[in-house]
Amino acid sequence: MSGTFTKSMARNIFYGGTVFFALLFLALTFDSMQAIPKRDNHANLTPSVIAGKKVWEVNNCIGCHTLMGEGAYFAPELGNVYKRRGPEFIKAWIQSQPTGTPGRRQMPNFHLTEQQLNDLVEFLKYSSEINTANWPPNIEG
């Protein structure tokens, strides 16, 4: 680390490198913003889906489940649960919680209204139709 390579050279490379790659990242982000509408299923972003996303958020579903692989790893992936289980099963499942089976992982009952259940299902349907580059590998999530 001695010789001709000085601290001020290192500093300049830091600033130059950071600025260059930050700009490159911004350029890629700009390009992504153009490309995402082709994949993000925004055509189906209905008021019900938007309300469903809020139900998802204010009950902290991400605290146990993953959605497209992101979240907690305590309970099943739900990005594709609509395709795995279908709307009626999802609603019945949420309403029947907790199972109370001794020793089993328990999901709280969130006392959702029929409207909230429908919105949540719509949100999960919308999520399942986003083009995720064929992820997850199979229906089990």
Add this chain to the structure above:
Amino acid sequence: MQYSSQAVAKPYFIAAIGLFTGQVLFGLIMGLQYVIGDFLFPAIPFNVARMVHTNLLIVWLLFGFMGAAYYMIPEETETELYSPKLALLMFWVFLVAGAATILGYLLVPYATLAKFTGNDILETMGREFLEQPLLTKIGIVVVALVFLFNLTMTMLKGRKTSISLVLMIGLWGLAVFFLFSFYNPHNLVLDKYFWWWVVHLWVEGVWELILGALLAFVLIKVTGVDREVIEKWLYVIITMTLVTGIIGTGHHYFWIGTPEYWQWWGSVFSALEPIPFFAMTVFAFNMVNRRRREHPNKAATLWALGTGVMSFLGAGVWGFLHTLAPVNYYTHGTQITAAHGHMAFYGAYAMVVLCIISYAMPILRGRAANSEKSQVLEMWAFWLMTVAMVFITLFLTAAGILQVWLQRFSSTPIPFMAAQDQVAIFYWLREGAGVMFLIGLLIYIASFFVSGETRPRSPETPDRRNTLKPGAMPGLLFGGLEMQVINGWVAFPAEALCRGAKCRGDFSRLSSVGHGHAP
């Protein structure tokens, strides 16, 4: 303590350790819920425990960073803090806001909390790690801005060193990127895309600048190596961090509805992310090897070396393990991610905060270093916690590999919960390692209350390792062994890096150090 205003760091460090303890306790609760599913249900459902666990982590690290900055900046800038009173006021604001938020999580259903804290005005809650109510988020911004104002004003009137500059860039970056937590578009893909601007650009971006600055500061102090050398290393490391880490964000853009070219950008750049961590390890060992003084605080040196190694393993190796898109296709969102997350956060951020606390706390308490007895305990705590974390990571990795096989890779994939049942043994083992971690943490806390006789030793004493008498102080022997390992160990990578350069002189010196001669 050179500047009296550095004293404001003390409550920050104490709070950090207290919240760290809370984090570990909730970690143990969650670990048990993995195998005894109804443990503490419905009092503390898993999602609540997890929120407390991860939010406490973030908050105690922030306390640690703030304490570190309040300690370091006056010394680096060679001037008193702009306003120690403001720093103390912000301490209480942050502590009360943090405690109220955690109590809110524990005592009120999350949906109710959201309703009464303004989530309907601006919906920001319910996203991983950013679960804080709107009021808390605003509080974090206020505290961060006042903190940055205080430090920036201090810097403007004092000496401007590279370490303080890098630290400030990291801290300003932390505050700026947190602002994306207020942006929560209805479009899930965009929501996820910019959510990572907080999470990834924090932990694999600006936080690494803070990490580098803290480590460089402690290394200057404990080794006495020339500042020019250390700061040059620091710039080289953080250059590699940001050059790889910014585009490396792309490794989160594989499967969330983003364009597929990210699989290339993300894989290639994040595959390079271990390099700065490896450089950091070499850096820490190299500096300790070239030390010009024998600082009496061996424990702080051990933490400095430990954070280099463990961040390389946790963030570097375990990150690389699942970062390539074809691998990540199978491992995304499994226990592999959890394994990586645990060791990376511990190795990079928990350990560097414990390192600066280890260095600064004795000085804040009026001595250059703790007594040997106290340091022995602290080193035991270091090894217990670090080895426990290695095992937690290994067990979660085993669970993750099995989970991937059973649920995703096999020709007859089984459902999530069925796979979880199959890997339960590894969750039990992980919980055992977690208990070991807690014991280490309790010993760590105990080390603050052990006085023993403090033999004042001049930091300038060129005593090398010869003062470490085996038997007389077994814990320091650990430290001593560590030093010997370093002498043999670091020569290889450092030599490889320097091959053909003009650092041959350094290496002859290095090996003479290894044989116990004065350079």
